[in-house]
Structures are given as structure tokens and as C-alpha cells.
Amino acid sequence: MKMRESLVILRGRGDWMSLEERVKVHYQAINEIDNLVLAYIFENQNDIEKKNIHELAQACHVSNSYIFRLAKKLGYSGFADFKYSVSNENKQKAEMTNTDKAAVKNSLCKLVDNYDKDKYRDIYKAIHEADNIFIFSTGWEQQIVASQLQRNLFLCGKNTVTLPAIQELDIAKNRMTPNDLLFVISLSGQSSKVLDLVNVIKLHGVRTLSMTKFAQNPLANVCLYNIFYEVLEKNIGGYNELFFSYLLVLNDLFTMGYADYINEK
Numbered sequence: 001m002k003m004r005e006s007l008v009i010l011r012g013r014g015d016w017m018s019l020e021e022r023v024k025v026h027y028q029a030i031n032e033i034d035n036l037v038l039a040y041i042f043e044n045q046n047d048i049e050k051k052n053i054h055e056l057a058q059a060c061h062v063s064n065s066y067i068f069r070l071a072k073k074l075g076y077s078g079f080a081d082f083k084y085s086v087s088n089e090n091k092q093k094a095e096m097t098n099t100d101k102a103a104v105k106n107s108l109c110k111l112v113d114n115y116d117k118d119k120y121r122d123i124y125k126a127i128h129e130a131d132n133i134f135i136f137s138t139g140w141e142q143q144i145v146a147s148q149l150q151r152n153l154f155l156c157g158k159n160t161v162t163l164p165a166i167q168e169l170d171i172a173k174n175r176m177t178p179n180d181l182l183f184v185i186s187l188s189g190q191s192s193k194v195l196d197l198v199n200v201i202k203l204h205g206v207r208t209l210s211m212t213k214f215a216q217n218p219l220a221n222v223c224l225y226n227i228f229y230e231v232l233e234k235n236i237g238g239y240n241e242l243f244f245s246y247l248l249v250l251n252d253l254f255t256m257g258y259a260d261y262i263n264e265k
Helices: 002-011 019-025 032-043 053-060 064-073 079-114 117-129 140-155 166-172 192-203 218-222 245-264
Strands: 133-137 160-163 181-185 207-213 225-229 232-236 239-243
Touching: 019 032, 019 079, 032 053, 032 064, 053 064, 064 079, 079 232, 079 245, 117 207, 117 225, 117 245, 133 140, 133 166, 140 160, 140 181, 140 245, 160 166, 166 192, 181 192, 192 207, 192 218, 207 218, 225 245
Parallel strands: 133 160, 133 181, 181 207, 207 225
Antiparallel strands: 232 239
């Protein structure tokens, strides 16, 4: 009865930790044999919930009591608590995976279903008429998109230059003419330094295009053309990471739309 009560108390606690987090917390107490056992557990975590203590001990070439002591060392009340926690962690990971897949699928399906190349005809016309196209990006994900967009436009016969740093944008502004087009790929569109340079470039008569996430922002407000994209967010290792699958696919659709525009000329 005491074991059952202790399990209920632990399961209801708000300070639940994953197995990996427990290993980090108790790292100083873990020895070489513990590391070998834990390596097996991490590698076979999805199967651990199906094993009893004897089967796990045999698989790790240690005794039943060793497995029990390791569980206690990691802060579990015993093997039953350890097994329940691992099972619960596996379920949470499976649920998160399904949720992530659904989020990506919904995002991309919405993009493809709603994509209409005709609404970009003014932008395609500006690209077609431009002598030079400059692409400035503000983050490393955006730089990946900028590099791909440069390649795509080059294949379409356009002279395209990427500007991966704001210093390069500052230098390039004096070389741009009213016959050029500037892409600015940003996440938030909030950088005051970028806005200042874009406003100066506009004074030179250069046409400007912003690519930012869905939201009204200062960059979109000052640029002549706007393209918006969606980002997905996920907590990884305690940090909220952003994913740009929507922008990557949008980049391809946009380029294919421009190729069709050229073929129709």
C-alpha cells in the first residue's frame, strides 16, 4: 500500500523530470557501469516498459538489485516508479510527434491549397524588369532561403546577389539603381537598422519587397511589395525553436510561379 501511495504522489507532482533530466541532475553519482546500463536503456527506451526487472537486468548483464539501486539513485521510489515514468515519457513523446506532424501537415496543406501565383504577378513583373536583384536576409534560416532563391532566380536568367550581413547591405545601397529590386527576408521585420537602410534605398528609387512572418510589421509597411510566411514553434531543450518549412516550400512555389510567368511572355 505504501508503494502504491508513493507512486500516486510522484505521478501528481509538478516537478516531473524526464529520464535524461534525472541523469543530468544525478550525474556526479553515476559510475561507469551505470553509464553502460543507461546507454542500453536510452537506446531501447520504447521497449523498457515491456520488461520486468529481471529481463532488464539480464539485458544489461547486471543483477536485479543493481537495477533497483540505479532507479533509486536517479530519484525514483523503485523499479515500478521508474518503469511507469519511462512509459509515461514514451507516450508523451509519441503524442508530441503526432502533434508536430499534424502542425506541419496543416501548415503546408494550407499553403499549397491557398497558393495563387496570379496574386504575385506584379512581383513577377518587377523581377522580370529588374536589371539586378539584391537579397538581404536577417537570420541563418532566412539566409538558407536567400541562397536558394538566388539560385532559383539565376536559373531563370536573373542577375542576383545575396547580402548576408547588414554591412554588405549598407555598401550595396550606393550601387543600387531604380532599375533594381531588393528582397528583404526577415522574421519580425522590426530591426531599426534594417528599416533605416531600406528607407534610404527607397529614396534612390529602388523597388523593395519584404518577406516576413504573418503579422503587420514596420518592414512590410515601408516596402512596396509584401510576401508573408508562417513559422512553427517547438520547445527543444528548454528553448523555443522556430521552424521554417512553410517558407522553404513557399520559396519553391514562388519560383515555379515566376518560371510560368516567363514562359507565358
